[in-house]
Amino acid sequence: MASIAGSSALSFARPVKAINTNSLAFSPVRKGNTFLHLQPVPMRSVSCAAKKDTVDKVCEIVKKQLALPDHTEVCGESKFSELGADSLDTVEIVMGLEEHFDISVEESSAQTIATVEDAADLIDKLVAGKA
Amino acid sequence: MAAAAAAPTRAEVLALFRSLLRTAKQFSDYNIREYTRRRGADAFRENRALADAQAAAAAFAEGKKHLEVAKRQALVYSLYAPKAKSVMELKVQ
Numbered sequence: 001m002a003s004i005a006g007s008s009a010l011s012f013a014r015p016v017k018a019i020n021t022n023s024l025a026f027s028p029v030r031k032g033n034t035f036l037h038l039q040p041v042p043m044r045s046v047s048c049a050a051k052k053d054t055v056d057k058v059c060e061i062v063k064k065q066l067a068l069p070d071h072t073e074v075c076g077e078s079k080f081s082e083l084g085a086d087s088l089d090t091v092e093i094v095m096g097l098e099e100h101f102d103i104s105v106e107e108s109s110a111q112t113i114a115t116v117e118d119a120a121d122l123i124d125k126l127v128a129g130k131a
Numbered sequence: 132m133a134a135a136a137a138a139p140t141r142a143e144v145l146a147l148f149r150s151l152l153r154t155a156k157q158f159s160d161y162n163i164r165e166y167t168r169r170r171g172a173d174a175f176r177e178n179r180a181l182a183d184a185q186a187a188a189a190a191f192a193e194g195k196k197h198l199e200v201a202k203r204q205a206l207v208y209s210l211y212a213p214k215a216k217s218v219m220e221l222k223v224q
Contacts (some may be wrong), residue, residue, distance in 0.1 A: 088175050091145055095152045107146060 161217035
């Protein structure tokens with residue numbers, strides 16, 4: 001198992017590799033990652049990437065809620081706490097997202113949201129489940 | 132009087148906040164909806180740094196009371212909802 005851990009460190013630096021099944025240690029579900037290694041992504045490859053529109057919309061709502069100036073860099077990886085949001089802000093952001101996307105977020109799921117990417121993933125999942 | 136009520140946990144407080152916001156969404160009147168959200172957020176933010184366990188428990192109980200009031204009022208207001216929407220809710224043409 002040590003060799004797998006070792007190769008996962010390598011795949012971070014060079015995601016365009018054949019061995020990318022270990023590129024994400026924390027995601028047990030593998031959905032169609034056989035074609036992922038063909039894309040030369042500059043940052044680490046994400047197995048269940050949220051849609052770009054969703055991430056953009058989440059960023060927009062976050063910026064509005066936290067009253068951040070327009071030029072602030074908010075990307076998928078931004079953590080809410082880094083952007084200056086406390087847990088109350090996070091609750092408000094999640095409510096805003098619920099309202100905009102017309103979904104209902106579970107109590108337990110809402111507590112685990114820490115980054116913009118998490119929120120976008122959850123939204124996509126709920127929207128897909130609803131459709 | 133129950134002595135030394137335990138301070139609410141972080142999760143409980145957030146759950147109360149979430150319930151309050153959800154209840155606020157149910158109001159058909161724009162003004163009341165916005166007020167409930169704003170006042171709720173302000174109150175929670177104001178009390179966020181309460182160190183004293185008893186004060187925190189008191190604030191939590193207060194919050195729960197307000198939640199009950201809001202739920203009842205949401206029901207009552209929905210019975211007499213106005214037909215016209217507030218101008219703030221009209222989509223920008």
